[in-house]
Structure formats: structure tokens, C-alpha cells
Amino acid sequence: MAQAFQKTTCPYCGVGCGVNMVLPSADNDPVPPVSGDEMHPANFGRLCVKGSSLAQTLIDHDRLLTPSIHGHSASWDEALDTISDKIAQVVKDHGPDAFAFYLSGQILTEDYYVANKLAKGFIGTANVDTNSRLCMASAVVAYKRAFGSDTVPCCYEDLECCDLLIMVGSNAAWTHPVLYQRIAAAKQKRPHMKVVVIDPRQTATCDIADLHLAIKPGSDAAIFSYLLCHSDRANVLDHSYMADSTSGFDDALKCAYEATPSLSSTADFCGVPEEHLTLLANWWADIDKTVTFYSQGINQSSSGVDKCNAIINCHLATGRIGKAGAGPFSITGQPNAMGGREVGGLANQLAAHMDFATPGARDLVQRFWQAPNMASENGLKAVDLFQAMEAGKIKVVWIMSTNPMVSMPDTAQVRRALEKCELVIVSDCKNNTDTTTMADILLPATGWSEKNGTVTNSERRISRQRGLLPAPGEARHDWWAICEVAKKLGFQSAFDYQGAHDIFVEHAALSAFENDGTRDFDIGHFHSMTQAEYDTLVPVQWPVPKGQPEGTKRMFTDGQFFTSDRKAHFIPITPVLPQQASNQEWPYVLNTGRVRDQWHTMTRTGDAASLARHTNQPYVEIHPRDVKALGLQDQGLARLVSPSGQAILKVKTSRATSPGQVFAPIHWTQAFANASVVSNLIPQVVDPLSGQPESKHAVIRLEAIAKKVLFGSILSRQTLDLSDFLYWCRIPSEHGFYYEVALSSAADVEKTVRNLTLQTGLSEHWLEYQNPLSGQSRMAWLEEDQLALLLYWHSKPNNLSMDWLVTKLAPDSRVLEQERLAILAGSLAQAEDKGEIICSCFQVGSKQIQKAVAEGVGSVAELGSQLKCGSNCGSCIPELKQFIPSDVEKSA
Structure with a gap:
């Protein structure tokens, strides 16, 4: 059964x-x-x-299983005693603000809640911030400025029933693929639906776009200021709605006209053709049911809050909010960024969507918690927090489930800060990350499938993330570790929770406490739920006030907001470009983002070999004109240098970027590649209102690596120290370890071979093949007919499929006599070379697709029937279309 x-x-x-x-x-x-x-x-x-x-x-690979103190294994009691003693000492000697939490949208709402409660209510510091600061802080501030609350007004159904969808600063096809596929399916069913993509790059999301505005990086706000003016000129303003439900329109409109006085000036500011801007404006005027869907391309900006408010202004002016198929919709990047916002996980929040600026809020939360040491003002936002750490003001930091040594801008500064901090505590389920190497105390945390609690998604929907597997080793839940420290600090009664259920019902009760409808976040219906009800909780959208168990799909349907006058507020906006502009010394603009099959800093996805096959190495995407002008080589190496730092990445020639602009993904870390941390290049420039870094933008120069570079591939049964290499990247595989590498010159090969044989303990006898004409050299070490080490050297970047070779590292694999030459040749006659993997779900490669097309397959649907590619999640469909001649012509 x-x-x-x-x-x-x-x-x-x-x-x-x-x-x-x-x-x-x-x-x-x-x-x-x-x-x-x-x-x-x-x-x-x-x-x-x-x-x-x-x-x-x-x-189990690389799981953190036991606590450690300064690199030595310790018991939980020893670790917790050390933490609590140090916190007590620095609070006594330097005050509560000498302590800080740095949290993550990866932890659960219950974890967030107790961390916020301990710091702000009992230790007395608001230095509680999160990597969500890097994700959606600008959207939060903009919503609060406009609505009086951090309220996302829309739901996912709005994306399917709108008639005009404007996707700005979002490559949802890769970053939110399931939602993107819902949009694509809706568009196919409703051919009149228009989709506009506003993005400097031509991304996979453009596949369903009726219009792509390839704007100048950072110029987004001008587009929406122009749409506000056009709404006035085209007489599509909703004067009745504005009179009843808004204030401040005249000042906002006046500012918009000053900023974008004409079509030509706006098109020039944004770097787009006038006819494209005209088409967007006409659609905006003609189509009432409009959703603007925005993400990091908007938020990660030195003027991110203003960009968000420019979008919101347009919706308020035309009454396109609070109704089906309309609204300004900010999509979050992490599974529980929204839950962290609900419980006060940002330094400028209290709890339950209250903040320090709200009259009476601090007193309300203090009375509910019966908190003895309530913080009274905003704490330090992420970038400020690490700067204060370097200055010696933060003495103890507790980092949970995040990797700031990769995700924070200006990695060199973050390193200096952590080195200066007297006690760095890191809770993680992984043993080796760029941040765990900086820890004084490591605490083993539970991971997905072990954690137990709730998360809230981008449409305000609370869902259960259930602990289904036992925690390995001595791993413990984050909320438990926080509560144990709280108890040792003397706050036993306030943190005596028996499980996540107890925390959730307290969180629900606080949301309803003295809430007379003036606060948006209310899940009071759950304040007395039983353990059994919590265990069987079905997904529900907040608010869920007492007596309304079904939740609320769409907000502001009555035109009432959470400001003091119950009206939404227009915000005057003057569009500005990023703070750093390219110049002769720094001639290129770097844009950052994500790739399809990886997630954040790869601490989870990096364990799945199948996810590495679509994009197996970090890269920089450069327009062909710039590749030629700089003397770069496709798939070769380039050095990226910014005022903050540098990186070495593979070159990917692409027309998706414009000349003068480059793109690099953010995922790779020192654990996966030696010179690939893109945040090295990002300056600590932030939005002055939200504190969100301008992580999407840096100015750089590109340098060609010396032409004598020798490229290589290494397969090994054990991990290798490749610190002497110019470049190395570890690519996840099912068997052993697979590296792509580069040496500064062929003269280094002899020393490298000697070092690798010493590391592995292998003999100096190997199989060898050399081709002086092609510059290839191949060396294989066998132990009892098992492949132990394989080195391939190439004068040019390698395009050889390694799939069959990797299988020879399996413990039960034997190298047969007739396979020895095949290993040196790099292939076996019957081993299929799939080419570059396009469909990760079914591991279908480019060569398989090309063969099918050559044999007569003429559509993506037919490819799916024959090869299965594109038939599961659909993320690869935009790429599959590029193999179909008719689709290539349509997209050209």
C-alpha cells in the first residue's frame, strides 16, 4: 500500500x-x-x-552536527553558558546595544518571534536585523509611507486575471518559476492580456512579453512618473476614488511633471525608444485591470523606496488597487521574508507590524510581553550594523541561517567586522560556509524537513513547514537555542515554551492585543488554537481576525487604509539614477541577479548535482562588442575590478546585455569557487530610508587574464586544496569531486601534479596522453582498477562532457582494461554526450534537442512529448524556444 x-x-x-x-x-x-x-x-x-x-x-555531507567553541567540540550546555555569560558581560559593561542578532528569511516565524522578543523586550536592544534587509526593505518602507502599514494588497489570482501586467525588476521566469508559469498559462488562455517587462537585460521572462523596455539601469522611477503624468493627460485619473481614499495627489503630480516633462526627455533619461514608451503609456491609459509586479530590480537601489512609491502613486491615481486584477505587488525573494516582517525581524520594527514611530506601540508591546528592558528606538540596519561591528560598538553578534560573507555588499568590510567582533555566534545546518569560518561558536541548527513552524509567502499566506525527519546529531531548532540562552540570562518564565505551537499562539495573541482595526496584521483567530489545530493548519491569508477563519484574499477593497486619516498618501518622487556612474576609470556597469537552478549562496542547492548541470560555473555575461574590444574569449576568464574588490569569472558572450553593461550571478562562494564572490564588487551604498543596499549596481572595469592561461578539469575521489590555482570551481557531482580549473601558465603543471599526488597519497605512476599540436595533456591515476584522480589540461576552455567520466569515481565502479584509453580520450563510444543541460527536471541537453529538431520536431510541445523537456516545471521553455527556428525568428 x-x-x-x-x-x-x-x-x-x-x-x-x-x-x-x-x-x-x-x-x-x-x-x-x-x-x-x-x-x-x-x-x-x-x-x-x-x-x-x-x-x-x-x-549528511557537511552537516554541522555538534556545537563547537573556537574550533573544538563542545556540549550544548558549554556553548549556551559561554554565549549567555558573554551577552551578560557586554550588556553590563557596554549597554544592550553591544549585542545584535542578524537573522534570515530562511528561519521560521516562530524563530524570528523569540529572537525579536529576547533582544527588544528583554535585553533591551533593537539591533535585530536580517538578510531580508537585502531583499525587500524598500518595499516595506514604501508601503508604510503610502498605506500606513506594510500591507501587500494583492494575491496571486490578480496576476492571472489582470489585463495588463507590468513586470519590473523581476526575472520571475528564473526567480519565481511556478508563479511565472501561472502567468504564462493565464496569458495563453486570455490572448488579450498584455505583459510588459521593464529590465535592462533581456531575460527569460521576456519570453511572454508583448513589450520589453530595456531601460538604463536604475531609471525605473521615471517610467512611472511619466505614467502618472500620462494618466492626467489622458484623463484616466479616478478623481472620485482619490477624493474619498487618498491625499497629497497634487504635490505628487506636480513633482512628476517636473521630473518627466515630455515623452522625449523621459525616453532619453531611461534610454528607451519613444515608441516603446508611448505604447506602454497607451496600454496603461486603455487597460484598467493592471498589476505592477516588482522585485529586487526595484528594491535593491539607493532610491528603492522612491521607485516603489512611484509605482504605488500610479495605482492610487487611477484607483487600480483593492480590486481583482489590479494593484502594486511586491514579490519577496525568500520563503519567510514576509513572516519576519510580521514579528518585527527588522531593526526598525517592534512586532505584529508595529514600529517605534507608532504612538503607543512600544508601551503596548511591553505590556503584552511584560518586558523589563524594552528597546525605545530603531536599531542598526544590516550595513550599519556591520560597520558598527568594525568600529567596536557591537561586541557580540548571533548570525542565524544566513551567509553575510557572501550576501552582504563589500565582503572585505564584512570580514573586518567579524574579525573585530569579540564573539561571533553562527547557527547553521552547514559546517563549511564562508561565514561559519568566521565563527567563534558554531551551533548546529535543524534544516528543512526537520524545522517545525510557519512561513508566510508573498501573498500574505501563512503555511506550515513541518518537521518530518528527525534532527541529525545534536542539531536543535533555532527557537530552542534562543530560549535556552534567554533562560540562562534570567528570563525563564517569558521563554518557557514547550514547542513552536506555544510561540505561534502567543504571536497570534499579540497581533490581536488592543487591535481595534487600526493595525493591518491580525491573526487573532489563532490565539487559542490547540496543538492538534496547529499541526493540521491549512494555508491561510492574513488578516485572520477572530471569527474570520477563512482569512482575507485582497486588501483595501473598502478604500480604507491604516494611516491616521485612513487615506492612502501620495508621495512626491524625483527619479534619480544610481549613485555610482560609469566613467573612464570604471567604464562598465555591473548588474547582479540569480540563475535558474541555484538558490542564494548554494548552501542547499549546491548539494544537488542535477541542479549544477544547467549553469555549472560562475560567469560574467558580456555583450559581443565588448568581448571583442577587450580581447576576451568566450568561456575564458575575465577579472572584474571595482573600487570595493575584485572577482575572476568565466566569460559568457551574450546579447542579453547592452554594450557597457555586464551581468553576474550572486550564488557562488569561496566554498565552491576561489574568486567568485560577486559581493566583493558591490559598494556599501544604501537607500537612506530603507537601508537596503544597491546590490544590483556597481561600476567596474574588465581585464583580460593573461593569454598563457592553461585550463583544466580535475576528477578526484577526495577534496583537494587548489589554493595555488589562478581559478578553480567545484562542481557538485553524484560521485567524488569535479573541478574546473585554470593555471597561470603551462609551466605550473609539473609543480601542480607533484602537489596533488602528495595531497592524495597517490604514486607517481599514471596513465598519460599528450597532444603537442592541440596543447592537450591527460593524466589518470588508478588504484586497484578504480579511478582515483584524473587531470585534463587544455590550452583553450574545455567543452568536453564529463558525465561518463564522473561515473567512474563511484565506489563500485571499475575501470576495465578496454576503458583505459577511453578515459584518456575523454569519452566512451556508447556514452551519450547530451551537451549543455537545458531541462534540469529530465536532464535533457542541447545536443539531444538539436538532434530532435533536425529530425523534424517543430515545437516546444513536440519536444516535450519526445524528450519530456519543458513538461514539468516549465522553467526551461524560454530556452527551448531558441532551438525552434520559427520561435527564434519571432524573438529576434
């Missing part, structure tokens, strides 16, 4: 997909592949390739 599914929630992006999981039948059995929950209203059974691969990430 089939085992019953256990329901939980995906830990990746802000879509918040439901996941079905079957538990292994025996303790040591692997977890079977997961599937999508057809009943979950975020995804209705669909999962992207990252979600589908979750079971592959549930491995």
Missing part, C-alpha cells in the same frame, strides 16, 4: 509552494523525490526544478 504524503512548504523563494513528502521506510533509506501539493493554493501541485530536487539536498 502506498504511503501517505506528508505536507510541508518549499524552503526556497517567496512563492511558498506546498510540497508532498513521503518519509523513508527505514532510517537509513534515502528520502524519495518530493512532489507538489495539488491542494496548496500557491502552486496547485506544480514545483520548479529546485523544489523537485529537494530530496537530493537531504544528505
